[in-house]
Amino acid sequence: MAYMMLIIEEPGERQRPPPAERQERWDRMVAFAGDLQSRGLLKVAESLALPNADTIRITRRGRNHAMVDGPFAEAKEIIGGIFLLDCDTREKALAIAEACPAVEWATVEVRRVAPCFVDAE
Numbered sequence: 001m002a003y004m005m006l007i008i009e010e011p012g013e014r015q016r017p018p019p020a021e022r023q024e025r026w027d028r029m030v031a032f033a034g035d036l037q038s039r040g041l042l043k044v045a046e047s048l049a050l051p052n053a054d055t056i057r058i059t060r061r062g063r064n065h066a067m068v069d070g071p072f073a074e075a076k077e078i079i080g081g082i083f084l085l086d087c088d089t090r091e092k093a094l095a096i097a098e099a100c101p102a103v104e105w106a107t108v109e110v111r112r113v114a115p116c117f118v119d120a121e
Contacts, residue, residue, distance in 0.1 A: 002043065003110055003111065004112075005093070006079055006082055006109040006110075007081040007102045008078070010077055013105060014080070042085060044084040045084075046081060048079055093112075
């Protein structure tokens with residue numbers, strides 16, 4: 001079963017700590033992802049670019065179509081990264097989220113993933 005783990009940060013959080021601490025955070029997250037990969041629990045792990053970099057929104061409602069190139073209005077939080085997990089149970093996905101180093105400086109949210117247009121309840 002697939003679960004998406006979202007790393008939700010406050011804007012500016014990546015730049016807040018001194019460079020040595022930023023590097024230490026990065027190293028811990030890379031090691032965390034590597035451990036999940038070696039255990040067969042990780043499908044994808046990616047860090048998202050800062051929200052003011054190459055953000056494009058596309059919407060189509062009825063006959064209206066819009067493509068808007070960011071940056072956009074200030075947000076209270078941003079998605080800083082994603083992990084796509086392959087877990088047997090919800091509890092295993094939650095245990096992975098609790099072990100994620102990012103819980104020390106961000107919110108880690110877990111969502112079950114389902115095929116498109118399927119009610120995942």
